[in-house]
Amino acid sequence: MRRFAFNGVPCSDRALRIGVCGPVGTGKSSIIALLCRELSAPLELAVVTNDIYTDEDARMLRAAGVLDPDRIRAVETGACPHTAIRDDISANLIAVEELEGDYTGLDVVLIESGGDNLTATFSPALVDVQIFVLDIAGGGDVARKGGPGIERADLLVVNKTDLAPYVGVDRDQMVADAEAARSGRPVIALSRLDTASVAELTGWVRHQLEHHRSGELVPQDPGPMAPHSHAHDDRVHSH
Amino acid sequence: MQPLTGSSELLLMLLADARLPTAGHTQSAGLEPAVRDGLTDVPGYFRTRLTSVTRVEAATAVVALHHLRQDRPLSPVEAAWAARTPSSAMRRTSRAQGKALLRLVHRIWPDAAATATVSDLAAPGRALVLAGIAASTGLSPASLARIVAYDDVQTVASAALKLLPLDPADVACWVHDVLPLAEALAADVAGLTEPSSIPAAGAPQLEAWAEAHAHTTRRLFSA
Numbered sequence: 001m002r003r004f005a006f007n008g009v010p011c012s013d014r015a016l017r018i019g020v021c022g023p024v025g026t027g028k029s030s031i032i033a034l035l036c037r038e039l040s041a042p043l044e045l046a047v048v049t050n051d052i053y054t055d056e057d058a059r060m061l062r063a064a065g066v067l068d069p070d071r072i073r074a075v076e077t078g079a080c081p082h083t084a085i086r087d088d089i090s091a092n093l094i095a096v097e098e099l100e101g102d103y104t105g106l107d108v109v110l111i112e113s114g115g116d117n118l119t120a121t122f123s124p125a126l127v128d129v130q131i132f133v134l135d136i137a138g139g140g141d142v143a144r145k146g147g148p149g150i151e152r153a154d155l156l157v158v159n160k161t162d163l164a165p166y167v168g169v170d171r172d173q174m175v176a177d178a179e180a181a182r183s184g185r186p187v188i189a190l191s192r193l194d195t196a197s198v199a200e201l202t203g204w205v206r207h208q209l210e211h212h213r214s215g216e217l218v219p220q221d222p223g224p225m226a227p228h229s230h231a232h233d234d235r236v237h238s239h
Numbered sequence: 240m241q242p243l244t245g246s247s248e249l250l251l252m253l254l255a256d257a258r259l260p261t262a263g264h265t266q267s268a269g270l271e272p273a274v275r276d277g278l279t280d281v282p283g284y285f286r287t288r289l290t291s292v293t294r295v296e297a298a299t300a301v302v303a304l305h306h307l308r309q310d311r312p313l314s315p316v317e318a319a320w321a322a323r324t325p326s327s328a329m330r331r332t333s334r335a336q337g338k339a340l341l342r343l344v345h346r347i348w349p350d351a352a353a354t355a356t357v358s359d360l361a362a363p364g365r366a367l368v369l370a371g372i373a374a375s376t377g378l379s380p381a382s383l384a385r386i387v388a389y390d391d392v393q394t395v396a397s398a399a400l401k402l403l404p405l406d407p408a409d410v411a412c413w414v415h416d417v418l419p420l421a422e423a424l425a426a427d428v429a430g431l432t433e434p435s436s437i438p439a440a441g442a443p444q445l446e447a448w449a450e451a452h453a454h455t456t457r458r459l460f461s462a
Binding site for chain 2 (some may be wrong): 083
């Protein structure tokens with residue numbers, strides 16, 4: 001089913017909008033810098049950041065020199081990072097549309113949420129697909145704790161896997177926990193030092209872009225509530 | 240969708256509700272730079288705005304509503320507003336808010352002629368977009384001015400709770416206590432019809448704070 005924007009233009013004609021969220025310090029900005037570094041030659045990219053209190057993330061990305069600084073825009077969220085990606089997406093949508101207006105032919109706009117808690121997810125009206133980011137150093141038990149992003153974001157990244165030996169976390173166990181929590185949805189164990197994992201991430205982005213361009217991509221809402229199954233039947237209820 | 244008739248009270252509630260998705264949570268109505276510069280008297284800040292910049296906004300909205308109802312062009316109203324809003328940061332903020340509100344208006348009232356007229360301006364400020372809503376839905380000039388005043392007060396109040404160590408109940412009391420001043424403002428401007436009658440109440444300190452805030456790299460709120 002082909003989706004259309006309010007103005008009648010097919011969504012598949014505009015850039016793919018990818019949301020990146022997850023707790024503070026898990027590496028959202030680094031992943032965006034990594035994607036820009038790897039993909040800004042073959043693809044036309046732009047970034048919207050949602051810093052909590054500074055424009056640090058936007059400045060860090062600009063300083064990284066991986067993208068034209070004007071393609072990186074910061075949106076303030078009034079200390080409400082969750083609101084800005086979920087219940088009032090106006091400021092972010094306007095920033096995305098202004099980038100799309102200023103740079104015709106954009107392939108991907110990356111939207112970085114301000115670091116928030118485990119319940120933060122993007123509205124499907126703001127992004128087409130979303131990545132939830134955890135990191136090894138945050139503790140091996142976080143993936144088991146679950147939550148909408150961990151369980152049902154389109155992609156879960158377990159970041160900084162190279163730190164596992166230094167923080168006493170069993171990397172393979174954490175990834176296995178994440179996979180178990182996600183019922184087959186993809187998990188990438190990422191380290192910027194591990195080129196195979198980087199290729200896996202860029203491959204996922206390219207696949208999503210193809211899916212988007214074909215008009216088949218329909219945003220899936222991770223939702224605020226966990227679907228649960230009742231003991232008496234086999235159906236899964238989503239409330 | 241049919242314009243709402245018979246219950247302008249409900250329409251006012253809709254427009255005044257902070258849950259309306261128009262990026263209101265990104266705004267502090269200039270309070271953040273004021274607090275950074277040492278301001279702590281929030282009720283005094285309400286009053287200062289209601290007698291200066293908010294008065295200009297409310298009067299602009301009312302005069303724009305009159306022009307829409309009389310089928311007169313809006314550009315002289317916008318020019319009068321811009322001339323009375325010397326801070327480019329404040330004009331930019333009002334236009335950004337107008338854009339977010341207009342985006343929602345197109346979804347709620349897609350066929351409204353008045354909002355189409357407002358959309359014809361290159362970058363209408365918030366007061367002009369609100370005037371378009373009022374013209375499309377039959378709101379009175381006084382109701383329109385009340386919305387402008389009330390929204391400004393509540394924007395300051397909710398930002399104050401993030402910026403200062405306050406009891407939320409105290410802040411609600413302050414909002415309640417300033418309502419007569421908001422009502423008086425609405426009564427004062429409700430009868431205005433001409434751009435030249437929009438008050439020119441300068442507020443240099445507010446303007447300086449707005450300009451400083453636009454250039455800082457550490458802020459919670461857009462403005």
